Amino acid sequence: MRKFFLIAVPYLWLLALFLIPFVIVVKISLSDVAVARPPYLPQFDWADGIRVFLSELDFENFVFLTSDDLYWKAYLSSLTIALVSTVLTLMIGYPIAYGMARAPGEWRPTLMMLVILPFWTSFLIRVYAWMGILSQEGLLNQFLLWLGVISEPLQILNTNIAVYIGIVYTYLPFMVLPVYAALDRMDTSLIEAAEDLGCSRLTAFWLVTLPLSRNGIIAGSFLVFIPALGEFVIPSLLGGSGTLMIGKVLWEEFFSNRDWPVASAVAVVLLLILIIPIVLFQRNQQKQAEAEQ
Amino acid sequence: MTEVTAPWEDPDQKPLIRFENVTKKFGDFVAIDNLTLDIFEREFFALLGPSGCGKTTMMRMLAGFENATSGRIELGGKDIGSVPPNKRAVNMMFQSYALFPHLSVWENIAFGLKRESRDKQAIAARVEEMLRLTRLSKFAKRKPHQISGGQRQRVALARSLAKAPKLLLLDEPLGALDKKLRQDTQFELMDIQEKTGTTFVIVTHDQEEAMTVASRVAVMDEGKLIQVATPDRIYENPGSVYVADFIGDVNIIEGQARPLEEDGQFEIMWKGAHDPLHAASTRTFGAGQTCYLAIRPEKVAITAEKPTAADNAVQGKVLDIAYLGNLSTYHVELHNGVIIKAQSANTRRIARRSFTWEDQVWLSWTSTAGVLLDK
Numbered sequence: 001m002r003k004f005f006l007i008a009v010p011y012l013w014l015l016a017l018f019l020i021p022f023v024i025v026v027k028i029s030l031s032d033v034a035v036a037r038p039p040y041l042p043q044f045d046w047a048d049g050i051r052v053f054l055s056e057l058d059f060e061n062f063v064f065l066t067s068d069d070l071y072w073k074a075y076l077s078s079l080t081i082a083l084v085s086t087v088l089t090l091m092i093g094y095p096i097a098y099g100m101a102r103a104p105g106e107w108r109p110t111l112m113m114l115v116i117l118p119f120w121t122s123f124l125i126r127v128y129a130w131m132g133i134l135s136q137e138g139l140l141n142q143f144l145l146w147l148g149v150i151s152e153p154l155q156i157l158n159t160n161i162a163v164y165i166g167i168v169y170t171y172l173p174f175m176v177l178p179v180y181a182a183l184d185r186m187d188t189s190l191i192e193a194a195e196d197l198g199c200s201r202l203t204a205f206w207l208v209t210l211p212l213s214r215n216g217i218i219a220g221s222f223l224v225f226i227p228a229l230g231e232f233v234i235p236s237l238l239g240g241s242g243t244l245m246i247g248k249v250l251w252e253e254f255f256s257n258r259d260w261p262v263a264s265a266v267a268v269v270l271l272l273i274l275i276i277p278i279v280l281f282q283r284n285q286q287k288q289a290e291a292e293q
Numbered sequence: 294m295t296e297v298t299a300p301w302e303d304p305d306q307k308p309l310i311r312f313e314n315v316t317k318k319f320g321d322f323v324a325i326d327n328l329t330l331d332i333f334e335r336e337f338f339a340l341l342g343p344s345g346c347g348k349t350t351m352m353r354m355l356a357g358f359e360n361a362t363s364g365r366i367e368l369g370g371k372d373i374g375s376v377p378p379n380k381r382a383v384n385m386m387f388q389s390y391a392l393f394p395h396l397s398v399w400e401n402i403a404f405g406l407k408r409e410s411r412d413k414q415a416i417a418a419r420v421e422e423m424l425r426l427t428r429l430s431k432f433a434k435r436k437p438h439q440i441s442g443g444q445r446q447r448v449a450l451a452r453s454l455a456k457a458p459k460l461l462l463l464d465e466p467l468g469a470l471d472k473k474l475r476q477d478t479q480f481e482l483m484d485i486q487e488k489t490g491t492t493f494v495i496v497t498h499d500q501e502e503a504m505t506v507a508s509r510v511a512v513m514d515e516g517k518l519i520q521v522a523t524p525d526r527i528y529e530n531p532g533s534v535y536v537a538d539f540i541g542d543v544n545i546i547e548g549q550a551r552p553l554e555e556d557g558q559f560e561i562m563w564k565g566a567h568d569p570l571h572a573a574s575t576r577t578f579g580a581g582q583t584c585y586l587a588i589r590p591e592k593v594a595i596t597a598e599k600p601t602a603a604d605n606a607v608q609g610k611v612l613d614i615a616y617l618g619n620l621s622t623y624h625v626e627l628h629n630g631v632i633i634k635a636q637s638a639n640t641r642r643i644a645r646r647s648f649t650w651e652d653q654v655w656l657s658w659t660s661t662a663g664v665l666l667d668k
Contacts, residue, residue, distance in 0.1 A: 189388075190393060192356075192385075193391035193393075195378045195379045196357075196383075196384055196385050196453075197379075197384065197404050197405030197408060197452070197453075198379045198405050198408030198409060203408070207404075208393060211395045212395060214395075
């Protein structure tokens with residue numbers, strides 16, 4: 001009985017905060033837009049009964065998503081941006097995590113603190129700060145002009161480059177921490193053993209360190225890729241009119257067009273796309289837990 | 294082995310390893326202090342000492358993970374000071390075994406061979422040979438976390454032997470095994486060392502292990518060699534109280550020496566006792582010089598009556614009895630308060646034991662039973 005209760009708590013949590021809202025969103029995605037409050041039909045009516053209610057639902061909005069190429073282009077562009085950002089984050093985050101894991105013991109808490117510290121400031125403020133750095137008259141351009149590297153200020157803000165910078169900056173800790181955890185757990189005598197058996201430093205890294213940090217890399221990549229795919233704030237603040245991301249499309253459908261059914265359909269498809277990496281991520285975590293037993 | 298050889302006694306023998314005035318400092322801390330040592334081919338050499346005595350540092354210098362601050366380390370007559378670990382014909386078996394967790398037993402053993410650009414068949418043949426030698430053929434496909442501690446230890450040994458190194462370093466190789474398995478493995482190690490003809494250098498803090506496996510033992514303390522000798526000489530002829538005390542159980546009796554007329558015979562005046570003790574020694578002691586008589590408990594006889602014609606006989610009462618199964622150690626308190634340990638074999642059942650607590654007994658030993666030391 002107690003066991004049942006313990007399991008029931010997280011499931012009730014999931015039911016109330018994920019499944020029920022999701023069912024509502026699915027329902028809206030199957031509805032039609034209407035000038036009403038809430039702005040969609042049908043509403044469930046006890047008098048008509050469930051049968052009439054269900055008969056009014058259809059997949060019209062999903063069909064609509066395929067008719068306008070804005071949507072698949074936005075999905076594709078989001079996937080590309082998320083994927084490229086993940087790779088960039090890995091390339092920058094791995095050396096940071098490696099440096100942290102190999103740093104003297106007394107330095108590590110400080111380095112860890114430095115990675116986590118940005119979280120103490122509001123995410124929005126940090127993105128606005130990047131606008132200040134990247135804009136035409138921003139710190140970066142002024143610095144480069146002062147150095148004489150460029151003669152004209154560069155257009156960085158409102159381009160995809162700014163979006164990449166924003167995403168990599170924001171999600172870097174999510175990459176660094178799991179990779180650090182994997183590297184930190186690694187027995188350093190393994191590297192010595194590899195060298196002892198004839199490896200150079202580089203081959204030892206390639207044959208031992210990298211494979212043993214695989215789980216950290218996978219975990220970090222998913223932690224960056226999944227939220228980056230649906231990212232809205234960064235592309236809308238740092239990106240330009242040419243930056244097409246599904247998070248932005250979603251926002252516009254909801255708040256500019258007030259077309260809740262189409263917006264819900266966009267959200268449901270986004271979730272379906274995300275389910276694949278989420279399931280893969282879960283499986284990786286599970287495998288890791290099993291290997292450690 | 295056809296004959297027992299002692300290359301360290303032959304001045305014409307060239308050593309495989311030579312430490313020449315080697316000093317290693319970590320900051321201000323002197324880990325190895327101006328140490329000189331020769332180790333010969335096919336030796337099973339044990340570095341023995343308490344933790345922090347520098348034995349692991351010596352091993353890591355041989356492997357190439359540490360560089361000497363000053364002095365010269367030679368392997369086969371060549372200075373290896375600047376040779377990185379991956380270019381040395383030296384392999385090491387790590388204390389933690391350091392098996393690659395993402396590779397199978399087979400791949401672990403093949404790891405070093407693959408770095409040598411040998412052809413695949415040669416690698417496979419060598420791995421199979423190593424698996425047979427360490428009786429691991431059945432486990433070739435398993436990952437390290439799927440085998441037992443003893444098997445992991447054998448994988449580590451096979452992996453470090455696979456490249457047929459000139460010198461194999463073993464860092465506390467049996468530390469993680471339980472006592473029974475450790476004893477079996479010690480004999481297995483000796484067997485493998487003989488079969489492969491490799492020179493083994495083993496680091497251990499377990500004196501019993503060093504005594505069992507090694508052809509020679511170096512007792513270390515604070516970065517210095519205290520004594521280097523064969524296990525029996527270390528045990529029977531320790532050069533100092535430190536060595537005597539570190540290896541096995543011992544009674545140390547402090548006193549003043551007085552040379553007798555006969556050469557090499559001494560009387561020892563000791564703590565409040567009327568009768569001096571008698572001991573023989575090849576060392577010279579001046580009259581009144583402080584000396585230490587080190588005597589092993591098994592060389593002290595325990596009897597109820599005063600033995601006639603014993604060189605040394607003292608009376609006391611049984612304070613404590615440690616029953617070890619095959620042996621019993623009696624702690625006997627003498628009249629002057631000194632406690633002496635005497636050991637005797639339990640040839641009779643325990644119910645028929647001759648002595649019990651508070652019994653008055655006599656302890657006796659010959660003048661050659663102990664070692665007379667000056668430090």
